[in-house]
Amino acid sequence: MINPVWLRSFCTLVEVGHFTRTAERLHMTQSGVSQQVSKLEYQLGRDLLVRQGKRFTLTDAGERLYREGRQIVQSLDNLEQRVGADPAYEGVVRVMSPGSVGLKLYRHLLALQRRHPALVIDYRFAPNADVERAVAGDEVDIGFMTTPSSLEEVSARPVAREPLLLVTPIDAAEPDWETLRRLGFIDHPDGAHHAGLLLGANYAEFEHVHQLEKTGFSNQVNLILEPVSLGLGFTVLPAHAVEAFDKPRRVRVHSLSHPVSETLYLASHRRKAMPNRVKTVLDEATQHL
The missing domain is CATH 3.40.190.10 (Periplasmic binding protein-like II)
Structure with a gap:
């Protein structure tokens, strides 16, 4: 495998056309550039340059290596830029x-x-x-x-x-325990957990959500309040889910004595x-x- 550092030095030398200026561009010594080119020639078993003091001409092998090698060097440069890039908006x-x-x-x-x-x-x-x-x-x-x-x-x-909210049909003005028991619970994947937190903090009668008849279930968060809006039960939901409901006038959100947040x-x-x-x-x- 060709050493990419040697290849870069060779391609730069061909483009600059002068050993001293190539060394300056690559922040190397002139002898370092010459040694890397010599290592490439040894590895490939071909002369790449016909040297004329600090100047040179390319052999046929040197021209072929430069034509294909510069594409590899450019690809490596682009790869380095892409890997090193850390854009904020892309x-x-x-x-x-x-x-x-x-x-x-x-x-x-x-x-x-x-x-x-x-x-x-x-x-x-x-x-x-x-x-x-x-x-x-x-x-x-x-x-x-x-x-x-x-x-x-x-x-x-x-x-x-995020506050947890008790949500009932619009006609449930006073959400006492008997009202909730009569309405029944609209369950959802986090229903038992949320009900346990909010109802447990506000109703002495509450022990477990299984005390309440389950009158519905939805695992789609944007649909959980749909049966509540139709009078089919009540539920407990995080505030963001309640705010996103597109029929807010059909449900009632109640402020309880002991607010609970997650x-x-x-x-x-x-x-x-x-x-x-x-x-x-x-x-x-x-x-x-």
């Missing part, structure tokens, strides 16, 4: 979060992409456990979770808090540096949390 950024946070952030990140079309947003909605595994496996660049991480590979730091954690791989494009997306995201 490339794919992979983000994953639970649905409520995603409903809040996704449209803002799309607006960022519209301002910088070379920045491509890849956003996935997933529960906390899937987010944690994806970050640990380097399947995403950053994740948002509502629980701290238990994995060594994942660094998770708190970045925001901590939102930013998850990233502990042993990977964060590229500038990911920092750009993270800065935009945290402005809206």
Whole structure:
């Protein structure tokens, strides 16, 4: 295999046409340039130059090596630039979060992409456990979770808090325990967890969500409030999911005596540096949390 350093010196020498000026351009000694060319000739078993003092002419082998070698040198230069580049507004950024946070952030990140079309947003909605595994496996660049991480590979730091809200049909003015029991619970993947936090802090009668009749279920965060709006039950959801519902006049959000919030954690791989494009997306995201 041809040594790329020797090849670069040879191609530069051909372009400059003079040993001394080539040495100056490459920050080498003249003898160093000459030695590298000689090593190339030895390796290839061909004379590449006909030397005339500090000047030279190319042999046929030298001309062939230069024609093909300069393309290789240029390709290596371009590769070095691409590898070393760390643009802030170009490339794919992979983000994953639970649905409520995603409903809040996704449209803002799309607006960022519209301002910088070379920045491509890849956003996935997933529960906390899937987010944690994806970050640990380097399947995403950053994740948002509502629980701290238990994995060594994942660094998770708190970045925001999101209130949990009790949401009933519009005609449920006083959400006492009997009203909730009569309405029934619209469940979702985090329903038991959210209900346990908020109802447990505000209703002495509450012990477990199984005390309530389940009158519906949806795993699509943007549809969980649809049955509530039709009077089919109540639910407990994070605030961002409630804010994203497109029929707010058909439901009622209640302020309870003891507010409860979830901590939102930013998850990233502990042993990977964060590229500038990911920092750009993270800065935009945290402005809206």
